[in-house]
Amino acid sequence: MSTLEDYFASVAGALPARVGTEPTPYDAVLLLGFGGPEGQDDVLPYLRNVTGGRGIPDERLEEVAVHYRAYGGVSPINDQNRQLRAALETELAARGWDLPVVWGNRNWAPYLADTLREAHAAGHRRILTLVTSAYSSYSGCRQYREDLARALDETGLTGELQIDKIRQYFDHPGFVGPFVDGVQGATGRLREQVAQATGAQASPDDVRVLFSTHSIPTRAAGATGPQEGVPWRDGGAYEAQHLAVAELVMDAAGLAGTPWELVYQSRSGAPTTPWLEPDINDRITELAGEGVRGVVIVPLGFVSDHMEVLWDLDNEAMTTATSLGLVAERVPTPGVDPQFVTGLADLVGERLEGATRRSDTRLGPWFDVCPAGCCLNPAGAVKPTVAGADS
Numbered sequence: 091m092s093t094l095e096d097y098f099a100s101v102a103g104a105l106p107a108r109v110g111t112e113p114t115p116y117d118a119v120l121l122l123g124f125g126g127p128e129g130q131d132d133v134l135p136y137l138r139n140v141t142g143g144r145g146i147p148d149e150r151l152e153e154v155a156v157h158y159r160a161y162g163g164v165s166p167i168n169d170q171n172r173q174l175r176a177a178l179e180t181e182l183a184a185r186g187w188d189l190p191v192v193w194g195n196r197n198w199a200p201y202l203a204d205t206l207r208e209a210h211a212a213g214h215r216r217i218l219t220l221v222t223s224a225y226s227s228y229s230g231c232r233q234y235r236e237d238l239a240r241a242l243d244e245t246g247l248t249g250e251l252q253i254d255k256i257r258q259y260f261d262h263p264g265f266v267g268p269f270v271d272g273v274q275g276a277t278g279r280l281r282e283q284v285a286q287a288t289g290a291q292a293s294p295d296d297v298r299v300l301f302s303t304h305s306i307p308t309r310a311a312g313a314t315g316p317q318e319g320v321p322w323r324d325g326g327a328y329e330a331q332h333l334a335v336a337e338l339v340m341d342a343a344g345l346a347g348t349p350w351e352l353v354y355q356s357r358s359g360a361p362t363t364p365w366l367e368p369d370i371n372d373r374i375t376e377l378a379g380e381g382v383r384g385v386v387i388v389p390l391g392f393v394s395d396h397m398e399v400l401w402d403l404d405n406e407a408m409t410t411a412t413s414l415g416l417v418a419e420r421v422p423t424p425g426v427d428p429q430f431v432t433g434l435a436d437l438v439g440e441r442l443e444g445a446t447r448r449s450d451t452r453l454g455p456w457f458d459v460c461p462a463g464c465c466l467n468p469a470g471a472v473k474p475t476v477a478g479a480d481s
């Protein structure tokens with residue numbers, strides 16, 4: 091057994107039982123997104139929302155604003171969620187489920203509280219939430235559960251609306267499948283390019299597969315997933331889930347002998363605070379020095395090709411690679427790939443009808459109801475949530 095397999099086995103053995111919930115007759119699905127600006131005038135107010143309450147000066151926000159300004163002040167994330175909302179609604183209807191899909195955001199219009207108010211006014215009472223984040227972390231799970239509790243409070247709908255949440259779906263075949271196809275195609279093409287450039291057959295070591303995800307503070311990473319008695323490494327459930335999915339993608343793509351690594355992107359915050367490493371650009375630079383000739387860049391941590399993917403990968407990481415003479419390709423995110431949309435409908439089916447809870451790693455299927463104390467923000471206060479054992 092490899093050391094990773096040993097790690098997943100020891101963690102899986104220590105996790106609390108991951109039992110599913112009873113089937114529930116939901117009457118709407120809520121697609122809950124991050125939100126993004128849709129014009130130059132939106133950019134600073136949006137960034138103030140994201141960094142809300144922490145008093146980050148506008149000069150610092152302008153540094154991040156540059157990423158959005160380069161695209162006319164428009165993040166692609168809202169359009170991607172509009173498309174996903176429509177695709178999922180069509181798929182649910184095709185299965186004979188009368189489940190409209192409504193959409194709300196954490197950081198920009200349509201704001202979550204407005205969406206809940208409208209859903210309630212339209213007569214909906216039992217809402218199943220789908221968050222556009224596949225892994226366990228404060229930003230990707232608990233913060234959304236806090237947003238839901240706050241929106242219920244703000245709208246006065248606490249007790250009026252039942253709000254549950256679909257489990258983190260990092261290892262669901264619908265999420266993993268598009269990455270498998272992407273990695274397989276890109277690795278083959280880059281090997282061919284290397285072979286053409288060198289006039290010899292590419293060796294498996296010539297092309298490195300880099301699975302990239304959002305860096306988070308190391309202290310926050312350590313707090314991801316259930317804590318009691320689970321022997322996580324320093325990166326917590328967050329790192330473990332990404333490692334498990336990366337290994338799965340390589341196997342399923344038929345590339346088990348090809349070297350791969352987990353790397354991180356989009357770090358922010360004070361340089362003195364430790365965040366998960368290595369940074370993708372630093373790693374690409376080292377690999378070029380070691381004689382690697384090509385890199386497959388896999389945005390494993392993300393659901394759609396939003397700004398973190400366009401700026402930090404397509405712009406920065408691709409430039410790092412090509413300026414060092416490497417061949418490189420960035421793999422697509424799941425987006426509205428039919429495999430992903432079908433997988434999301436299957437996840438709805440688990441909760442609606444008790445359908446089989448599919449999961450392709452030893453860590454899953456993840457919890458329908460988050461265990462007490464998981465994914466706390468070590469830098470913040472404990473706030474009310476929904477969909478948790480400690481809610």
Ligand SMILES: CC1=C(CCC(=O)O)c2cc3nc(cc4[nH]c(cc5[nH]c(cc1n2)c(C)c5CCC(=O)O)c(CCC(=O)O)c4C)C(CCC(=O)O)=C3C
Pocket residue numbers: 124125126127137140141154165166167222223224227229230304305306307357358359391392396397398
């Ligand atoms: C884990 C994670 C995900 C993946 C899970 C998920 O998808 O939720 C994610 C997604 C996203 N993050 C996004 C944008 C931003 N994240 C920021 C800041 C931060 N992210 C963090 C973590 C994550 N972030 C953290 C620990 C911070 C610093 C602390 C803080 O500020 O909370 C900042 C502030 C400026 C800065 O500090 O760089 C911005 C503008 C967008 C929208 C892109 C678009 O508009 O297309 C998306 C999808």
Ligand SMILES: [Fe+2]
Pocket residue numbers: 304
């Ligand atoms: Fe972020």
